[in-house]
Amino acid sequence: MADRSLAWLVLAMAAVGSCMSMAVDQAPGPWRHAHATFYGDIKGGETTAGACAYEDVFAKGYGLxxxxxxxxxxxDGATCGACYELMCYNSTWCLPGAGTIKVTATNFCPPNWSIPSDAGGWCNPPRRHFDLSMPMFLRxxxxxxxxVxxxxxxxPCIRHGxxxxxxxxxxxxTSVLVYNVAxxxxxxxxxxxxxxxxxxxxxxxNWGQLWNWPDYSGHVGQGMSIRVTTSDGMVVYSHNVVPANWQLGQTFEGNQF
Known part of the structure; x- marks a missing residue:
């Protein structure tokens, strides 16, 4: 019954504007309940790094x-890189006609066991919670x-390149950080x-989207072909994407989903 009520709520909110109407008509997955807060500042301070190993979300193309x-x-980091669409609802703090926002998971909001989950421990299990960058929350x-x-x-994630x-x-x-996955x-x-x-x-x-050989071995001076599999079973191969003369810190671009 709760899911049906939420579906009707989404349809009602869709009438507010064309942006929201588009979100409902092209729904790729079911709508679910959660809560959202924010961290960092208006320029994205404190949100650039995090538990997905991206280090700098601006440099990686995710921005705010x-x-x-x-x-x-x-x-445990498996959802790093996943994309979500959110809308505020059923709160006096929602911005009228705001529509939805689309964000990428780039960090972990740890539980705070010293605070009850309904009084500050928003990220405590089993709560589903989004700790947004401030600019996204304010939208x-x-x-x-x-x-809220x-x-x-x-x-689905839409990526360039x-x-x-x-x-x-x-x-x-040797480690390989995988990002910009569509x-x-x-x-x-x-x-x-x-x-x-x-x-x-x-x-x-290793953690987030940082991967390494099981035996923690080094492979400097070896060319590489890389196979990436996503949780829906899709596979993409990038043959000879890393040349034998690669250097630590270099980034190479492969094929895309």
């Missing part, structure tokens, strides 16, 4: 359209509201085939 997720949504709600109920859904692979680690240990956006597996190898080696999630 970002959110941190509570434990229930973050799934749907008033600053004084602090926390939202309807949200997963949406191909998937990016940033090479890191050191001479003895479609599902949620990378569930990464495999690498190095020069001279016939098989793809499954990498291990």
């Amino acid at each position: 359209h970002t959110t941190a997720l509570s434990t229930a949504l973050f799934q 749907i709600a008033q600053y004084r509201g602090g926390i 109920p939202v309807a949200y859904r997963r949406i 191909g998937i990016k692979f940033e090479m890191g680690g050191n001479n003895d240990w 479609g599902n956006g949620e990378v569930s597996a990464v495999g690498v085939r190095t020069t001279g190898s016939q098989e793809f080696t499954p990498l291990k999630r």
